[in-house]
Amino acid sequence: MNGTKALEYLGQEDIDKFDRDGYLCIRGFLTPDETNGLLQRAKQLLDEFDIESHPKTKFTTGDDNHVGDDYFLTSGDKIRFFLEEDALDGQGRLTREKQKAVNKIGHGLHELDPVFRNVTLKNQRLKALVRDLQFHKDPVALQSMVITKQQHIGGEVPEHNDSTFLYTDPPSALGFWFALEKCATENGALSFLPGSHKTTQITKRFVRVPGGGTGFEELTTTADVPSQVKGDYILETCEPGDLVIIHGSVLHKSERNTSPNTRFAYTFHMIDSPPYAIYDEKNWLQPTPELPFSKILD
Numbered sequence: 001m002n003g004t005k006a007l008e009y010l011g012q013e014d015i016d017k018f019d020r021d022g023y024l025c026i027r028g029f030l031t032p033d034e035t036n037g038l039l040q041r042a043k044q045l046l047d048e049f050d051i052e053s054h055p056k057t058k059f060t061t062g063d064d065n066h067v068g069d070d071y072f073l074t075s076g077d078k079i080r081f082f083l084e085e086d087a088l089d090g091q092g093r094l095t096r097e098k099q100k101a102v103n104k105i106g107h108g109l110h111e112l113d114p115v116f117r118n119v120t121l122k123n124q125r126l127k128a129l130v131r132d133l134q135f136h137k138d139p140v141a142l143q144s145m146v147i148t149k150q151q152h153i154g155g156e157v158p159e160h161n162d163s164t165f166l167y168t169d170p171p172s173a174l175g176f177w178f179a180l181e182k183c184a185t186e187n188g189a190l191s192f193l194p195g196s197h198k199t200t201q202i203t204k205r206f207v208r209v210p211g212g213g214t215g216f217e218e219l220t221t222t223a224d225v226p227s228q229v230k231g232d233y234i235l236e237t238c239e240p241g242d243l244v245i246i247h248g249s250v251l252h253k254s255e256r257n258t259s260p261n262t263r264f265a266y267t268f269h270m271i272d273s274p275p276y277a278i279y280d281e282k283n284w285l286q287p288t289p290e291l292p293f294s295k296i297l298d
């Protein structure tokens, strides 16, 4: 993927590994201060969040989801709080303190919050890495989240690839996922099907449904796709500060958190810009005139 340009941050073996597996773990990418700054800021946002004015939106990527409401659809340029499925009782009342009820915070942290903005848009190390990877010609950032994976109730994230949720033509999504806490088997570390980005096609996309809500639209695929991707999932345990770069077509997932420890992570995505990739109005997250997607490379 990389031409003759001298590498600034990655080694050639990192680039080869990313090409082969569809993801790459970079140990200790963030300094302990940066990691701690993001974690403390996320906790502060949870402390300050006003549960009384919250529409009590739940979030799940599973089949039976109700993400298609206004609170979700207009969150691209806001800092909003999405609750865990199991944090509400039958009457819609919280079953635990608000800080332990939130599944994720999203989706405009990288634009609106100075601490997250610094790590995402102002990070010279990240820019060097992006130049090394040469995955995009003109990358922009979108859809940032803190995923909390709360103790005992943190829901699973079922198998998926990110280009389904952030579709461009051609697919160009790339995820940047930062562990803010230790991620182990018991608290729902990420796992990946290595190489599945080469054998999987994006067969559907997550869209806004005219009239309200969201759904999946089937895509016409061209080449023959193997009906089953072979191989075993690899669990990638992480330490705070580790970064995992995730190809938009690689299959990944995380299990429910059954442990007493949270699993905070910060994640955002990059896509390419026109004319290299087209992001259209069907996508769930829409840029606004006040807040267009920010470029990563100046």
Ligand SMILES: O=C(O)CCC(=O)C(=O)O
Pocket (backbone or CB within 6 Å): 147, 157, 162, 175, 177, 190, 246, 252, 253, 254, 265, 267
């Ligand atoms: O943090 C997780 O468990 C899932 C994250 C994910 O799927 C992503 O960042 O693309």
Ligand SMILES: [Fe+2]
Pocket (backbone or CB within 6 Å): 160, 161, 162, 175, 252
């Ligand atoms: Fe994902």
